[in-house]
Amino acid sequence: MKDKIENIKRSVLEKVKKIEDIKTLSDLKVKYLGKKGELTAVLKEMGKLSNEERPIIGGLVNEVKTVIEDAIKEKENEIKNKELQEKLSRESIDITLPATQIPTGAPNILEKVIEEVEEVFMSMGYDVVDGPELEEDKYNFELLNIPKGHPARDAQDTFYIEDEKVLLRSQTSPVQIRVMLENKGEKPVRMICPGKTYRRDSDDATHSHQFMQIEGLLVDKDVSLCDLKGTCDVIAKKLFGEDCKTRFRPSYYQFTEPSVEMDISCFNCKGSGCSICKNTGWITVSGAGMVHPNVLRNCNYDPEKWSGFAFGFGAERMAMLKYGINDIRAFYQTDLRELKRFDRRED
Ligand code: DAH
Numbered sequence: 001m002k003d004k005i006e007n008i009k010r011s012v013l014e015k016v017k018k019i020e021d022i023k024t025l026s027d028l029k030v031k032y033l034g035k036k037g038e039l040t041a042v043l044k045e046m047g048k049l050s051n052e053e054r055p056i057i058g059g060l061v062n063e064v065k066t067v068i069e070d071a072i073k074e075k076e077n078e079i080k081n082k083e084l085q086e087k088l089s090r091e092s093i094d095i096t097l098p099a100t101q102i103p104t105g106a107p108n109i110l111e112k113v114i115e116e117v118e119e120v121f122m123s124m125g126y127d128v129v130d131g132p133e134l135e136e137d138k139y140n141f142e143l144l145n146i147p148k149g150h151p152a153r154d155a156q157d158t159f160y161i162e163d164e165k166v167l168l169r170s171q172t173s174p175v176q177i178r179v180m181l182e183n184k185g186e187k188p189v190r191m192i193c194p195g196k197t198y199r200r201d202s203d204d205a206t207h208s209h210q211f212m213q214i215e216g217l218l219v220d221k222d223v224s225l226c227d228l229k230g231t232c233d234v235i236a237k238k239l240f241g242e243d244c245k246t247r248f249r250p251s252y253y254q255f256t257e258p259s260v261e262m263d264i265s266c267f268n269c270k271g272s273g274c275s276i277c278k279n280t281g282w283i284t285v286s287g288a289g290m291v292h293p294n295v296l297r298n299c300n301y302d303p304e305k306w307s308g309f310a311f312g313f314g315a316e317r318m319a320m321l322k323y324g325i326n327d328i329r330a331f332y333q334t335d336l337r338e339l340k341r342f343d344r345r346e347d
Helices: 002-018 022-033 038-048 053-090 109-123 174-182 225-240 293-298 315-323 336-341
Strands: 134-136 160-162 166-168 189-198 210-220 246-253 256-265 282-291 307-314
Touching: 002 022, 002 038, 002 053, 022 038, 022 053, 038 053, 109 189, 109 210, 109 225, 109 315, 174 189, 174 210, 174 293, 210 225, 210 315, 225 246, 225 256, 225 282, 225 307, 225 315, 246 282, 256 307, 282 293, 282 315, 307 315
Parallel strands: none
Antiparallel strands: 134 166, 160 166, 189 210, 210 307, 246 256, 256 282, 282 307
16 A cells, blocks of 8 residues: 555656646646545545554655645646746836827917917907807897898808897807997997807808907097007017008998908018019908997997997918918818928927
8 A cells, every 4th residue: 555655646746747737737636635536545445454554554645645735836836937927028018119109289270379369469458258159130230230131241141040030140240249238338348259250151262151250349438540550560560570560441341430451561572572462562461440339329338438449350361371371271171181281389
């Protein structure tokens, strides 16, 4: 029996040496040490032994059992350690590799121009206000001195939403009315309002059915056309450079009297003539004028006491001029290749 036990020990230890995976190792453990294992079977035969032999063989079985258990444990540790090392080398990170370039976003160029304009006006004490894009005919036209049936309405081909009453605003000028009504004819007003406007235009390089305007209004005592001219000068110089000049040409809007068109001197050719200014040396950027007495009255401001000026210009046109963009659609097509061209962060 002693030999049998020694044989088991030898054979197990030899097998353990060759094993390289946990599954085979645990199968081996069951085969020899399990309930129906070979070493356990030897113990079951102990009853056949004499009283003298029994403790000797019992001791030997226990000793062999411990030796086998230790060998298996040691092998198990060895396999696990090897697996860990392999995993670590598989998952190692090469920190010397160059990082993946993550494209960063930049403010939309139109947004930048609007912010620039806002800042200049805020520095002169203007509020930046908001108005609804879904507007009532009353604010978009009527109170601006453009009654129903007036031909001036045709020029602003409007998207009507509900009968003749609700529309998508065709200009930001209704915000003038809202602000004046809010102030109840009692307080001076200084505001600009950048916002989306809509017209039933077919989209092409210079037209878009949706575009941004920046509206401005100042109402106070003794405001004159000179104040408008001075204000326009400041903004033109800030946006287009200190040597930028402005001039007014007579024009016509229902909500201003007198009305003017503001031109800036061509920043590209400095007046000598080029394609941007169509060889005139001047570029039209804004409509403006002195607030019409009817409009003041409509908003509870007494035209005998109060006067004011207003202006409105297209933000895309401003951005196109400033950044040399020749197609308004570029602002609204989400083509990253196109947008990247305007991504001039150093500006
Ligand atoms: N609302 C005008 C338009 O869309 C632009 C404009 C002209 C606004 C003169 C004004 C202004 O406030 O005084 O064509």
